[in-house]
Amino acid sequence: MRSLLLVAHGSRREVSNEEIRLLAGVLAERAGEHFGHVGCAFLEIAEPSISEAIDAAVRAGAREVVVLPYFLSAGRHVADDIPAEIERKQREHQGVRIRIAPYLGQADELSRILLNLSEKAGCAPLCGPAHDDTNAD
Numbered sequence: 001m002r003s004l005l006l007v008a009h010g011s012r013r014e015v016s017n018e019e020i021r022l023l024a025g026v027l028a029e030r031a032g033e034h035f036g037h038v039g040c041a042f043l044e045i046a047e048p049s050i051s052e053a054i055d056a057a058v059r060a061g062a063r064e065v066v067v068l069p070y071f072l073s074a075g076r077h078v079a080d081d082i083p084a085e086i087e088r089k090q091r092e093h094q095g096v097r098i099r100i101a102p103y104l105g106q107a108d109e110l111s112r113i114l115l116n117l118s119e120k121a122g123c124a125p126l127c128g129p130a131h132d133d134t135n136a137d
Helices: 014-031 050-059 076-092 110-120
Strands: 002-008 037-042 064-069 097-100
Touching: 002 014, 002 050, 014 037, 037 050, 050 064, 050 076, 064 076, 076 097
Parallel strands: 002 037, 002 064, 064 097
Antiparallel strands: none
16 A cells, blocks of 8 residues: 655644645545555644654555655755655665655646636736737737
């Protein structure tokens, strides 16, 4: 079985942590047959920790765990902290493949999502047919 773990920073605001848990639930609904288990984990402040979430996935039967960093940039957590934790857990669970997916900020679709969000705020569309100058006089 493959497991997907959405990893976020964690917040003192419990409502923020709950947003991540809800997003993990949506991912679970949409994952179909790609992942038999979808969960979330937090780098700090909130629970479960990355270590606890990986252990839970392995106990549930995961033979592969994909860690998906829910971060916008490659700061210290993405570049150092998460890989170090995954390396520790990989040594502990040698029969399980644990890998890190690209972090959210690397997604090609992110610019389109940001532009769509700006349009929802009442801004003029920034791309697409409305700004196609090929038919300009």
